Each structure stands twice: as structure tokens, then as C-alpha cells.
Amino acid sequence: MTKKQIVALLSEPGSKQENIDVLAKEKIDKIEKIIAQSYTQEQVLTAFQRLSAAEQKMMQVMERGKQISEVDMAQATTAFYEVICSIPTDLLTFLKLIFHLSRHQKESLPVHWAEKFEKKPAPQRSLMNIQSVRPVNYVMQVDNVFRNLPNLQAQNTVYAGRKGRKEINTLVSLSLPEQFELEGIQQMDGYDKAVLNGVNSLLGNGTVNFTIPMLYHAMTGKENPTVDEGLLQELQRRIEQMRRTLITIDLTEELQAKYLDDSITQTQVQGYLLPLNLISARINGRPVQVYHLLDVPPMLTYAKMKHQLATVPLSLLNAPLNNNATTIPLKNYIIARCESMRNANNRIKSNKILFEAIYAELGEENANKVRKKRIRDYTEIILTHMIDHNYLKSYTLTKKGRSIDGVEVRLV
Numbered sequence: 048m049t050k051k052q053i054v055a056l057l058s059e060p061g062s063k064q065e066n067i068d069v070l071a072k073e074k075i076d077k078i079e080k081i082i083a084q085s086y087t088q089e090q091v092l093t094a095f096q097r098l099s100a101a102e103q104k105m106m107q108v109m110e111r112g113k114q115i116s117e118v119d120m121a122q123a124t125t126a127f128y129e130v131i132c133s134i135p136t137d138l139l140t141f142l143k144l145i146f147h148l149s150r151h152q153k154e155s156l157p158v159h160w161a162e163k164f165e166k167k168p169a170p171q172r173s174l175m176n177i178q179s180v181r182p183v184n185y186v187m188q189v190d191n192v193f194r195n196l197p198n199l200q201a202q203n204t205v206y207a208g209r210k211g212r213k214e215i216n217t218l219v220s221l222s223l224p225e226q227f228e229l230e231g232i233q234q235m236d237g238y239d240k241a242v243l244n245g246v247n248s249l250l251g252n253g254t255v256n257f258t259i260p261m262l263y264h265a266m267t268g269k270e271n272p273t274v275d276e277g278l279l280q281e282l283q284r285r286i287e288q289m290r291r292t293l294i295t296i297d298l299t300e301e302l303q304a305k306y307l308d309d310s311i312t313q314t315q316v317q318g319y320l321l322p323l324n325l326i327s328a329r330i331n332g333r334p335v336q337v338y339h340l341l342d343v344p345p346m347l348t349y350a351k352m353k354h355q356l357a358t359v360p361l362s363l364l365n366a367p368l369n370n371n372a373t374t375i376p377l378k379n380y381i382i383a384r385c386e387s388m389r390n391a392n393n394r395i396k397s398n399k400i401l402f403e404a405i406y407a408e409l410g411e412e413n414a415n416k417v418r419k420k421r422i423r424d425y426t427e428i429i430l431t432h433m434i435d436h437n438y439l440k441s442y443t444l445t446k447k448g449r450s451i452d453g454v455e456v457r458l459v
Contacts, residue, residue: 048073053081057137070144075155082141091141094134095163098142101130131291182252182265183361187244189383190355192219192296193346196235196243197410210304218297223288235289237376237408241266242285244379246321246340247347248361255340256326259283262338266375268365286338289320296349307352316352318345357386359438366432373409374425380408381429385439389458399445401453402426426454 048056053073056066070078082091131139148156149164156164192205203219245266249257257265259282263272274282296316301307322342350356359382368374381400388398402423406412411422433439440457 050081053078054137057081057140059136059140066140067144067147070140071147071152071155075144075148075160076157078141078144079157082138086138091138094138095142095145097130098134098139102146182248182254184248184251184358185244185265185268185361185364185382186247186251187357187359187379187383187386188240188247188346188350188355189357189386190350190353192217192349193240193243194383196240196346197237197408199235207301207306208304213304215300215304215306217301218299220295220297222293222295223291236410237379238372239285239289241375241379242282242289243320243344243346246344247356250340250343250347251358256337257340258335258337263370265361266364267370268361268363269370270365272370286321286323290323292320294318294320294345296345298349298352311352316345316349318342318348320344320346357383359386360436363433363436363438366429368425368428373411373422374429376409377405377422377425378429380405381426381433385433385456385458388456397455398458399453399455402451403453423451430454430456 048069053070056070057078059066086094134142145156145160149160153161153164191207195203195205199219199221201221203221205217205219207215207217209215242262245262246257248265249255249262254261259279260272260274262282263269263274263278294317297314298307298311298316299314302311302314321344322340323338324341326337326339347356363382364378366374366378384400387393388395402419403412405422405426406414406419409422411418414422427442427444430439430442434441437459440459442454442456444451445453445455
């Protein structure tokens with residue numbers, strides 16, 4: 048490989064296993080020389096020691112299983128990801144390559160690396176045997192913080208309600224690793240919300256170990272989804288971003304306003320959007336790469352505190368449409384709006400969904416007429432599917448002047 052190709056593999060977010068497999072075929076001293084152009088020997092060694100210690104501690108936590116408390120698990124998870132996030136992408140991938148070679152091609156390691164593993168064996172991941180169980184329900188977050196996820200910046204004030212004349216707000220901070228900002232990856236979008244809901248649905252089914260196809264099924268309801276390379280990489284990228292993005296939700300004002308149960312005393316919910324680890328496992332006897340959920344995602348914890356979760360049949364998502372970055376968030380949005388209408392506490396006076404709101408959710412406010420017409424067609428296909436599944440009675444397109452401006456739904 049050329050130097051440019053090696054740098055590209057080292058620098059791709061996520062340190063994907065396929066990248067490491069390709070790099071493992073190259074001479075390690077060549078890759079080490081490239082790393083040496085950006086980092087001193089002391090920096091590389093320090094990062095190696097920190098990563099080795101963090102991984103060892105995390106594996107010890109995982110081995111304890113149910114014997115560990117939620118608090119200890121959260122602390123161990125936070126410590127692990129703080130180390131991961133503090134190491135630059137290219138150096139992290141290089142170190143993962145070193146660990147990979149120590150386990151599978153130790154003879155190819157230079158003496159100075161091999162000696163380190165003789166003194167302190169690298170943590171070994173045993174192949175976990177897990178079963179692929181399909182969820183039957185889709186678990187959605189419908190709280191205001193989740194709804195505003197695509198709009199969240201570093202520091203945010205999210206409206207929670209009123210107490211007399213006083214406005215009650217939830218303070219939310221989002222910390223994204225600098226490497227993603229440098230690569231132009233910043234805010235979340237509706238697709239990321241669908242990923243989070245997919246993880247919620249798997250967890251609600253008792254599944255804490257999952258593959259990308261399992262997650263995609265939980266996001267779409269598609270029975271045997273085909274996950275091509277492009278889709279695989281897109282989901283891996285989004286997962287990697289969310290498992291390195293720290294969110295802090297400050298509950299102080301909501302607690303003072305007694306918006307939460309009296310049993311809740313903690314003033315903050317904090318953690319990585321997706322507290323996941325990547326492990327080797329066996330599903331139905333076949334070795335695969337699996338995401339292991341280390342803790343309840345913080346946004347799900349918050350939604351549970353607020354009692355703002357909605358559960359619908361997963362089959363509701365399996366509308367006769369191609370699943371893509373438009374239709375997946377669109378289905379999420381329509382169901383979330385309908386669930387809000389079903390909740391009597393919301394006191395919603397109209398069952399109308401404006402297409403302008405749909406365009407905004409999809410980031411399509413400035414789309415041309417042809418594109419917006421296509422989104423309206425998608426919406427009608429989804430609503431018809433919901434009627435066929437007895438989720439809705441009917442829907443009616445509404446007009447403002449001569450233009451179609453929305454859709455009014457009739458609930459079952």
C-alpha cells in the first residue's frame with residue numbers, strides 16, 4: 048500500500064476491524080514509521096499503556112456480570128471511553144493493530160512490541176455465545192430533549208414546561224470529540240434518533256449484544272434486512288460518533304418544579320449517547336463482531352424518569368418503502384406525532400401534521416417542489432400502512448389556499 052492509503056485507513060473514524068485486517072497484511076515497521084512522523088515514541092508508549100490498562104479494567108468489569116452495581120458499571124464505562132476519546136484516531140487505530148497482531152500474528156510484531164506483551168499479556172476477549180432474538184415492539188423516546196436532539200449544540204436550554212409564571216427548562220450539554228468536528232461531523236439528525244430508538248427496542252427486548260443487521264431490523268421492522276457495505280459503514284460511523292459523544296442532562300429545575308417522581312434525587316444524567324463496546328462473539332455458531340451495551344443510554348434513562356416512552360408494534364415500521372436516510376426518520380416522526388396525539392396529558396387540540404414540520408425534521412426545508420412532493424408521497428404510503436395495521440382509522444390531506452399544507456389523522 049502507498050503511504051496515502053495507510054494514512055487513510057489509520058485516520059478513518061471508528062478503527063473498523065476491516066481496516067485493521069487490511070493493515071495487518073502490511074509490514075508493521077512501515078506503519079510505525081508513518082505514526083512516528085506525527086507522534087514521539089513517548090507519546091505512543093503512553094497511549095499504549097493507558098489503553099491497555101483501560102481495556103483490562105473494562106474486561107474485568109464485564110467478567111463480573113450481574114455482580115457489579117449500576118454505579119460501578121457507569122463509572123467504569125465513563126473511564127474507558129474517556130481514554131478512548133482522548134487518543135487521536137490514527138494513533139488509536141495503530142494501537143488496536145498492535146493488540147490485534149499480539150493475538151493473531153505475534154510473530155510479525157517487532158521485538159520492542161512483543162516484549163510488552165510477554166511482560167503483561169494483552170486482554171483477551173472470549174467469544175460470547177448469544178442468541179439473535181427479534182424484538183416485536185419499537186420503543187420510542189418522545190421527551191423534549193430527544194425531540195430536539197438535531198438542534199443541540201454544546202450548551203442548550205430545552206423547554207420543559209411552566210410552573211405558575213415561571214418557565215421550567217432542562218439544561219443539556221453535548222460534548223463531541225474534536226476529531227469529528229474537524230471532519231465536518233457535528234450535529235445529530237433524525238436518522239441518529241432512529242438509531243437510538245433501535246437500540247432502545249433491542250434493550251427493551253432484553254438484548255444487550257447486537258450486530259448491525261440486528262439493529263437495522265429494530266430500526267425498520269424489515270424481517271431479513273440486507274445490509275450492504277455502504278449502509279454498514281454509515282451505521283458504524285453514526286454509532287462510533289454517538290459512543291464518543293458525552294451528554295449531560297441537568298434535572299435541577301424539573302426537580303424543583305416537581306416534574307419528576309419524588310424518588311428521584313439525582314440532579315444530573317450523564318454518559319455517552321451509546322455506551323457500547325465492540326467485542327467478538329458467536330451468533331448461531333458463527334463468529335461475528337458484536338456491539339455490547341455496557342449501560343442504559345443516558346437519554347433513555349431520562350425518558351424513563353419522565354415516563355415519556357412510547358411502544359408500538361415493530362411491524363408498523365415495515366411500510367412498503369425503501370429504507371433510507373429520508374424514510375427511516377420520516378416513519379419515526381409520524382409515529383412520534385401520532386403517539387403525542389394519543390397522550391391525553393398533552394392536550395393536543397389538533398391531529399394535524401404540517402408538511403413544513405416534516406420538511407424541517409428531515410432537513411429538507413429548502414428542497415425543490417419535486418423533492419417535497421416525493422416526501423408527501425412517502426408520507427401517504429406510511430399512513431396507509433398504519434391504517435392497514437389498525438393503528439389509524441384514516442387520514443385526510445389538508446389545504447391552505449390551493450396548496451396541500453398537511454395531513455389530518457384520525458386515531459383508532
